[in-house]
Amino acid sequence: MTDDRGQGLALVIILTAFIFVMGSAAVALATSLRRNTGSEIRQKKANYIAEAGIEKAVPIIRCGQLSLEDLDSDEGLDLVPDYISPNYAGGLIEYVKVSGENGNENEIILLIESLGTYQEACCTLQARIKVDMSLDFRRGLWISSPMENPSLFYPGSCVQSDLYTCGAFHFLGNLVDGDLYTGGDIVLADDTYLTGDIKGKGMFTAGPGCQVVGNVQVTGDVQVEDNAVVEGDIRAAGDVIIQKAFVSGGIWSNSEIFVDEEGGQVEGGLYPGQSIELKIKLPSFPEVDLSFFRKGADKALKGLQLWQGSLKLAGLTYIDGDLEIAGEYTGKGIIVVDGAVCVTGDLIPGGLQDSLCIMAAGPVTVASDACAFLLIYGQDEVSLGEGSELQGSITAYTLQMGENANFIYQDSMVDKFPPSSLVTLSILSWKRVSPILSY
Numbered sequence: 001m002t003d004d005r006g007q008g009l010a011l012v013i014i015l016t017a018f019i020f021v022m023g024s025a026a027v028a029l030a031t032s033l034r035r036n037t038g039s040e041i042r043q044k045k046a047n048y049i050a051e052a053g054i055e056k057a058v059p060i061i062r063c064g065q066l067s068l069e070d071l072d073s074d075e076g077l078d079l080v081p082d083y084i085s086p087n088y089a090g091g092l093i094e095y096v097k098v099s100g101e102n103g104n105e106n107e108i109i110l111l112i113e114s115l116g117t118y119q120e121a122c123c124t125l126q127a128r129i130k131v132d133m134s135l136d137f138r139r140g141l142w143i144s145s146p147m148e149n150p151s152l153f154y155p156g157s158c159v160q161s162d163l164y165t166c167g168a169f170h171f172l173g174n175l176v177d178g179d180l181y182t183g184g185d186i187v188l189a190d191d192t193y194l195t196g197d198i199k200g201k202g203m204f205t206a207g208p209g210c211q212v213v214g215n216v217q218v219t220g221d222v223q224v225e226d227n228a229v230v231e232g233d234i235r236a237a238g239d240v241i242i243q244k245a246f247v248s249g250g251i252w253s254n255s256e257i258f259v260d261e262e263g264g265q266v267e268g269g270l271y272p273g274q275s276i277e278l279k280i281k282l283p284s285f286p287e288v289d290l291s292f293f294r295k296g297a298d299k300a301l302k303g304l305q306l307w308q309g310s311l312k313l314a315g316l317t318y319i320d321g322d323l324e325i326a327g328e329y330t331g332k333g334i335i336v337v338d339g340a341v342c343v344t345g346d347l348i349p350g351g352l353q354d355s356l357c358i359m360a361a362g363p364v365t366v367a368s369d370a371c372a373f374l375l376i377y378g379q380d381e382v383s384l385g386e387g388s389e390l391q392g393s394i395t396a397y398t399l400q401m402g403e404n405a406n407f408i409y410q411d412s413m414v415d416k417f418p419p420s421s422l423v424t425l426s427i428l429s430w431k432r433v434s435p436i437l438s439y
Helices: 007-062
Strands: 091-101 107-118 121-132 141-143 158-160 163-165 169-172 180-182 186-189 198-200 204-206 216-218 222-225 234-236 240-243 251-253 257-259 299-302 305-307 310-320 323-337 341-349 355-360 364-366 371-384 389-401 406-409 424-433
Touching (some): 007 107, 007 121, 240 251, 341 355
Parallel strands (some): 141 163, 141 389, 158 406, 163 180, 180 198, 186 204, 198 216, 204 222, 216 234, 222 240, 234 251, 299 310, 305 323, 310 323, 341 364, 355 371, 371 389, 389 406
Antiparallel strands (some): 091 107, 107 121, 121 424
16 A cells, blocks of 8 residues: 555556647647648739739720620629639639729719639629729810919910810910800900800900800890901800890890890890700710829839830829920820920821820920820810910810910821720729638
8 A cells, every 4th residue: 555666657658648648639739730821822812813813804895805884794804714814813803893883974984893713712793993084185275274374375376176274265366266165254355256156164255356156145234346256156044235236037035135236236036034944964074193104004114204205105104203395296196194294396206097195283384386196184284385286185274275275186196095094993892702711
């Protein structure tokens, strides 16, 4: 009973068992950690592959390969394998489905869903993307022209295009060959000649020697005087005053109509006290995020760029700086400038298929007597020097036309660029659908 022999053996057995249990637990834990680590790696790779599917869909949308307006909002269009290869980074892009949602007239909302798989791991991502299509060079001359920085048209300057503006217009001895749409007052003076219709949210005044070969429709008062001529009808929500002037059409007004007996002449009828519903619909000035084009640029440059002589254009160039440009260009190119642009001399295409679009965050200036063929989008002031001529299209925050400057809209230059090349995309939401794992 008092013999303690064998206790050491028991202790050894207990320690051995304890070590065995701890070792087994360590091995099991290490195995579990390695399995979990492998699963996490596979899941991350599946996530990256799903992201790649969405990233591959974006340039396909931008380059115009898809008809955005015709996308089915229920089933969508699977871009794999016709547009996107399924094999990627050792895994598979199982599908990339693009479907459309309802948006306003200038934008389209797209839902892109991408499924990526890597070995046993799967991941599905969904992104809602806004496609902004508000920049439309087909309007011809489109100016924001705010009250604090209005556009100016010096005597002798000529516009051969339709005009759109959110602000007011004041013409002094100008020729306007096109329709005029404005969100403010319109003043014609000093023998200004306008060949189209006028539609405005404000007053209309025609002074000495001015002529309008078209109809006038405004939400404010109308005053035609000093030998001015309107060769069409007048419709106004306010008073209409015809003093020493001629109107070949009729006059409709929601208020009063006054015709000077001595010098006023109206060939059509007079219809005061009407209840005309005058709806003047104007587009909003496009606010384009120029930084969007930086990532997808074919070439990115920094600092002041001096482009002179024979210029070869291709794709999209982003300039983080200013640009001075002149010469003869060949090809089709879009230049996005995060600074100012100066057209220092003639800038002309080499052939009928060549076209150039410049989008600038800073002011754009065309030198005096220079002739330029290009499309301009300017978030600051665009200035056409004295005697200069620009053929193409202008969308600008505000416009300054020097004496005898000439702007001519050329739709053939706009046709060279597909509409999708001028749209911007922005991500509204990005979410990960619950992944499905199988082992």
